[in-house]
Amino acid sequence: MNKNQSLPWDHPRFRSWIAVARACQLMQQSLTRSLAELDIKPPHLDILVNLYRFEGISQQELARKLLVGRSNMSMLLPQMEKRGLIERRGDTRDKRVLRLYLTGEGRRLTEAAMVIQTDLIERSLSQEPIEQCMATATSMERIITVLLSDLSDED
Numbered sequence: 001m002n003k004n005q006s007l008p009w010d011h012p013r014f015r016s017w018i019a020v021a022r023a024c025q026l027m028q029q030s031l032t033r034s035l036a037e038l039d040i041k042p043p044h045l046d047i048l049v050n051l052y053r054f055e056g057i058s059q060q061e062l063a064r065k066l067l068v069g070r071s072n073m074s075m076l077l078p079q080m081e082k083r084g085l086i087e088r089r090g091d092t093r094d095k096r097v098l099r100l101y102l103t104g105e106g107r108r109l110t111e112a113a114m115v116i117q118t119d120l121i122e123r124s125l126s127q128e129p130i131e132q133c134m135a136t137a138t139s140m141e142r143i144i145t146v147l148l149s150d151l152s153d154e155d
Contacts, residue, residue: 020140027124034116038109043068043076044085045117048102048110051086056099058091085109 008014031042040048046066050057057065063073077100080086085106091097102110125133 020143027120030120030124031117034120035113038113038116040109040113043072044080045110045113047076047080047100048085048106048113051100051102052107052110052114055101058097058099059088060097062100080106 009018028042031045035041035045043066047062050062050065054061054065059070059073059077063070066072077086077088081088084103087101087103088098089101091099128136
């Protein structure tokens, strides 16, 4: 690189990208630590919260929402089922489709985990004005749209 070319870290967009990546990594580490008392990890929480919100969602819909492959689902779901947190039931109209539901224990655990996650979010963002939180969310949603579009173009 010659002296007149700027380095990537000199660009505001690069700085922003790195800051988001580091924040995401630290959020995952903090959430992992905070959820340890419930013996679940963030991927389990993602599944539980989605089943809490969208009871009866199919495995395929869940994988799509979580941006993960079916192989990830096929590893996590049996563990959670064995633990008594979720149950899979056949779809009444399409026998090829499995629908996912929380058990009573799964619902209780999800509610406890959501309290932990909400407390972590409040501690992490309490110094940020609500307007800044909303601006950040809007910006991240635009980035998500671009990246999802890039991924679908590759498929």
